[in-house]
Amino acid sequence: MTPTIKDVAKAANVSVATVSRVLHNLNGYSHKTKVKVLEAVEELGYHPNAIARGLINKRTQTIGVLFPNVSSGFTSEILYGIEEAANEKDYSVIVCNTAADGKRTMKYLQVLREKQVDGVVFTSELLKDEYYHQLKNMKMPVVLVNTHSSKYSIPYVKVDDRQASYQATAYLIEKGHTDIAMIGGTPWDTVAGIPRVEGYRQALADHGIPFEETKIAYGNFHMESGRSAMAKLLEEAPPFTALFAASDEMAIGAMGMAFEKGIKVPEELSIIGYDDLNLAKIIYPPLTTIHQPLAEMGRIAVEKLITLIEEQGEVPSSIVSHSIVERQTVKSKT
Structure with a gap:
């Protein structure tokens, strides 16, 4: 049977509220109590439920990512950076394939709304008015990758x-x-x-x-x-x-x-x-x-997005550097 927070509280001989405070790094308990709670968590193999966490911090620890083509090598390298950065911050990633010309973008924005994601990484597609207004109605932060908007003030990560x-x-x-x-x-x-x-x-x-x-x-x-x-x-x-x-x-x-x-x-x-x-x-x-440092662009985007989610401030856009990689398909013309 999957252990619950009540089981942890009983094993540590503390209240459920104290267990919750320890798990969310809040104050109001001694170091000895913290050790007892964490030992109980380890022994029982307790994993806090994402929905339960959300009731406390008003977040689901989940971000949505919109790609126009999830099967391309380009996408996979950006996604690698996104997932690495998200995982380090204990966020999960929901990937949506919006298809060519954004045929399914509005549909997936609604799906992400229903999933109550904390923020959205929007990649490689023009941010149309309808997308922007939907995101605004969802009241969640968004960061653009490999695209930008000249009309709306939204942080982006891309090369020149x-x-x-x-x-x-x-x-x-x-x-x-x-x-x-x-x-x-x-x-x-x-x-x-x-x-x-x-x-x-x-x-x-x-x-x-x-x-x-x-x-x-x-x-x-x-x-x-x-x-x-x-x-x-x-x-x-x-x-x-x-x-x-x-x-x-x-x-x-x-x-x-x-x-x-x-x-x-x-x-x-x-x-x-x-x-x-x-x-x-x-x-x-x-x-x-x-x-193009594609994985790094994905990572930077997630870092910006999590800052927007957790600090609710502003973040600057980033133009990342590019370079020429010389291999064997260009020859000097003599």
Whole structure:
């Protein structure tokens, strides 16, 4: 039979109220009493019920996380950081897959409301007005990851997508490439799609290289779309010696298509990706890419969220650093 708080109180010869105060680090008892209670907890194998804890501190020690695609390598690395940080603070995590274009976002916000989560980590999707108003009605704190809102004042954790893309393109130029194509993300995506294209275009302009619309194709950040976009570029674009893909998955898809067409990477085509997923390290040849500290971004988001939950103050947004990871898919043009 599962031990209860009453069993602990009886074993320690104290009141239920005293056991509760010890377990929640409140004052009003001696050190000797605390030791007796903790020994009883250990001997009985007592685990406080989350609902019971919530009656005292008005919290469920649970946070909700919204992802548009839980199966991607990108998501798994952010989630790793989220779960590690949450576990260290004794919080549980409920993960919701909102699907492409947020088809299930409103549904899952309602689910999280019913579960009485203490806060929400909202990732990789545009924060639409309807989402914001629902969160506001839920009266719970929220932190954004890999996205931000220019309309609403909500703390976020992300890299500077425009600057990172600028540096990826400039890196190819420094290697002697002037015919550079790009596979961009979703064209209307203001979070990552548009800024990454802007960074690419600005780098070309700053180095005196004309932008050619035919040298850019679009995907949806996933691998298969990278294959399709690469096929389109090879068929319709002027010749190019280098490619910047706005995600590692699209870069790897493009590499697969290049291989099928008999194009050698990097001997005939240099490719740089964006994210630095684990997959980028094991693909052959290993992918040169822009590193985003995805797990660290998840961790920082949870730390901010728990501060909002427990201290009910304000937290600043964070622009985290990115870097170029040189592997074997970019070759200097001689």
